[in-house]
Amino acid sequence: MDSKIAKADAAHEKLHSRKRKKDSSERKVGNEIFDKITLETLYKLANQGFIDVLNGAISTGKEANVLTGIRDDESFVAVKIYRIATSDFKKMDYYLKGDPRFNVKTKNKRKIIYSWVTKEFKNLTRLYDAGVTVPKPFTSSNNVLIIEFIGDEDRNPAQPVKNQPPKNPDEFFNKLLVQLKLFVREAKLVHGDLSNYNILNLNEEPVIIDVSQSVVLDNPISKELLERDINTLVREYTKLGVETNFKEIWEYVDPKF
Ligand SMILES: Nc1ncnc2c1ncn2[C@@H]1O[C@H](COP(=O)(O)OP(=O)(O)OP(=O)(O)O)[C@@H](O)[C@H]1O
Ligand SMILES: [Mg+2]
Incomplete structure (x- = not known):
């Protein structure tokens, strides 16, 4: 055969x-x-x-x-x-x-x-x-x-942040912002559905998933999507006790539209 x-x-x-x-x-x-x-x-x-x-x-x-x-x-x-x-x-x-x-x-x-x-x-x-x-x-x-496969050493899949909030939200959020800036400035993409459902917590490191709807910066809807993503992060991470606001994140990411 x-x-x-x-x-x-x-x-x-x-x-x-x-x-x-x-x-x-x-x-x-x-x-x-x-x-x-x-x-x-x-x-x-x-x-x-x-x-x-x-x-x-x-x-x-x-x-x-x-x-x-x-x-x-x-x-x-x-x-x-x-x-x-x-x-x-x-x-x-x-x-x-x-x-x-x-x-x-x-x-x-x-x-x-x-x-x-x-x-x-x-x-x-x-x-x-x-x-x-x-x-x-x-x-x-x-x-x-x-x-x-994103998982720990025992091969358990990493959980979304929604189900497994970070132990140190400030530290985790700072790591996430570094990723967000790379996402926009280096990959030149906007996620479009960024939330703690689509961020995995892998041993306190953020791993971003679910990028099917992500769009290139040239896409006319990218600015609006980035605004929405950042607003979602502000809402979710404020709830976790992080002090942040839209302007601060926008300026850090500096998307240059
Ligand atoms: N690479 C991966 N390693 C481990 N777990 C993963 C991985 N990718 C996805 N998952 C798990 O699967 C879940 C769903 O994945 P994803 O967000 O990519 O699908 P989805 O598009 O949201 O699906 P739907 O929209 O149908 O709900 C994630 O929340 C996560 O728990
Ligand atoms: Mg998802």
């Missing part, structure tokens, strides 16, 4: 044997996300060596599921799978339109999602190369994105 097919079959078997062990709620999620194209995409990625086994859900969101993947060498990756059925195409279309890197004229939902995933991958690459603490992107294909 062709070794690639054999490997895909093995991956298939592993996927399913793991799935069988899951409780009923997880099985329900599994059935919902593992449609034919998603499975084919995962087999292809397994053949290419990006994942060997899918092992459990980290998060089940509105539009995407994030799972842990294990590679042949036992290392972990995070596998983000967008569900075709429940994605917000209007939102995707809006953010894709203003981006000169993506000329999406299609109304085909599947193609819009694929562009969306490519956009997240490209944004992550640009941020990672600019030195922002984001998960390292490995690959993307169709509706599946494979990125660095």
Whole structure:
């Protein structure tokens, strides 16, 4: 038998044997996300060596599921799978339109999602190369994105700041501002959905995630999005006891619009 097919079959078997062990709620999620194209995409990625086994859900969101993947060498990756059925195409279309890197004229939902995933991958690459603490992107294909697993030494996934507030909010916030400045000034992107839901607390270091909607500074909506992001940070970090305000952050970031 062709070794690639054999490997895909093995991956298939592993996927399913793991799935069988899951409780009923997880099985329900599994059935919902593992449609034919998603499975084919995962087999292809397994053949290419990006994942060997899918092992459990980290998060089940509105539009995407994030799972842990294990590679042949036992290392972990995070596998983000967008569900075709429940994605917000209007939102995707809006953010894709203003981006000169993506000329999406299609109304085909599947193609819009694929562009969306490519956009997240490209944004992550640009941020990672600019030195922002984001998960390292490995690959993307169709509706599946494979990125660095952000977790502690015991391989527990890092929690969003919303669920795990920093021990020292002032210190954490200062580190976050350094990242925000790199984000805007070096990567020349605006996050667009920056909040403590999309900032992970990895051993008291901020790791920014969920950059599919992030836009280039040239995008006409970037200024408004940055204003919104900064207002969100002011609100959330004031609640955590940090003394800050919009003007101070704006001047520190100095976006030069
Ligand atoms: N690289 C990663 N390593 C560990 N955990 C991760 C990683 N990426 C995401 N997660 C976990 O998955 C959750 C959802 O990820 P993300 O914010 O990227 O998806 P989402 O777009 O918000 O999904 P939805 O909009 O459908 O809710 C995060 O809050 C985090 O707990
Ligand atoms: Mg999110």
